[in-house]
Amino acid sequence: xxxxxxxxxxxxxxxxxxxxxxxxxxxxxxxxxxxxxxxxxxxxxxxxxxxxxxxxxxxxxxxxxxxxxxxxxxxxxxxxxxxxxxxxxxxxxxxxxxxxxxxxxxxxxxxxxxxxxxxxxxxxxxxxxxxxxxxxxxxxxxxxxxxxxxxxxxxxxxxxxxxxxxxxxxxxxxxxxxxxxxxxxxxxxxxxxxxxxxxxxxxxxxxxxxxxxxxxxxxxxxxxxxxxxxxxxxxxxxxxxxxxxxxxxxxxxxxxxxxxxxxxxxxxxxxxxxxxxxxxxxxxxxxxxxxxxxxxxxxxxxx
Numbered sequence: 001x002x003x004x005x006x007x008x009x010x011x012x013x014x015x016x017x018x019x020x021x022x023x024x025x026x027x028x029x030x031x032x033x034x035x036x037x038x039x040x041x042x043x044x045x046x047x048x049x050x051x052x053x054x055x056x057x058x059x060x061x062x063x064x065x066x067x068x069x070x071x072x073x074x075x076x077x078x079x080x081x082x083x084x085x086x087x088x089x090x091x092x093x094x095x096x097x098x099x100x101x102x103x104x105x106x107x108x109x110x111x112x113x114x115x116x117x118x119x120x121x122x123x124x125x126x127x128x129x130x131x132x133x134x135x136x137x138x139x140x141x142x143x144x145x146x147x148x149x150x151x152x153x154x155x156x157x158x159x160x161x162x163x164x165x166x167x168x169x170x171x172x173x174x175x176x177x178x179x180x181x182x183x184x185x186x187x188x189x190x191x192x193x194x195x196x197x198x199x200x201x202x203x204x205x206x207x208x209x210x211x212x213x214x215x216x217x218x219x220x221x222x223x224x225x226x227x228x229x230x231x232x233x234x235x236x237x238x239x240x241x242x243x244x245x246x247x248x249x250x251x252x253x254x255x256x257x258x259x260x261x262x263x264x265x266x267x268x269x270x271x272x273x274x275x276x277x278x279x280x281x282x283x284x285x286x287x288x289x290x291x292x293x294x295x296x297x298x299x300x301x302x303x
Contacts, residue, residue: 036177039211047211048095048208056100057102064104065093066204068108072090079133081119082123083168085123088121088122089111089117092164093111095157096158108142110154112135116129135147166197175190178219180231194218196218200214200256206249213239216249217246217249217250217253
């Protein structure tokens with residue numbers, strides 16, 4: 001029996017610093033076509049099929065939802081959560097709101113419970129968001145007892161079906177099937193698409209698009225923002241999504257990101273114009289933009 005220990009102890013671990021969570025190696029089996037087909041069949045189960053404002057929800061408004069969603073994104077950014085945590089938490093958030101009426105004073109509590117659940121599912125156990133820390137981030141406007149109770153309430157309303165399909169799940173499956181390798185920086189395209197997905201998750205208008213539609217158009221927007229063909233035809237072939245639907249969603253994403261950039265006054269260093277910095281708008285009337293890893297500040301966009 002071989003008893004030799006091959007582990008290496010880093011200096012950081014000796015000093016008591018938390019070691020980074022090990023990342024699993026890429027499994028090529030997870031990129032097979034049958035995985036994409038299964039996701040396409042399953043995503044409808046987790047879709048929000050109608051606007052729940054004015055029907056199910058009468059005490060809250062889209063603006064209130066956006067405020068809480070932006071707070072949830074800020075928490076994920078602050079804690080450097082995995083990219084999938086925020087979109088999954090928003091998926092829980094919208095699915096719950098589409099089935100159960102709540103008061104506006106309970107909206108942040110719901111968002112906090114959704115963050116807790118999504119973190120438990122998508123973060124390594126050593127890096128999950130602690131419940132007491134989430135209470136702190138609410139400025140103690142909720143109690144630990146309330147948070148634990150609402151965690152169970154959300155689970156019951158979602159019928160404990162929390163392994164939902166999000167747009168992030170489609171990114172590697174779609175990008176691996178596009179003719180990108182050797183032509184573009186695929187890591188940058190992936191990061192930009194992740195950011196577009198997180199930005200879109202804040203707006204109620206994007207909840208009516210399927211996860212595959214949002215992923216496809218985020219990839220296309222990232223490509224077009226960097227001056228490349230958006231590959232909409234190929235994405236249509238891969239997903240079977242109507243071309244007009246893809247085009248509409250793509251335009252909305254581009255308008256959204258441009259609006260965010262304008263609102264935050266993003267400027268190129270040294271006062272250079274965008275064209276001078278190597279930025280070129282996508283073809284036709286579209287507005288160009290690109291983005292970095294998700295969740296992220298839009299100021300990390302590299303033109």
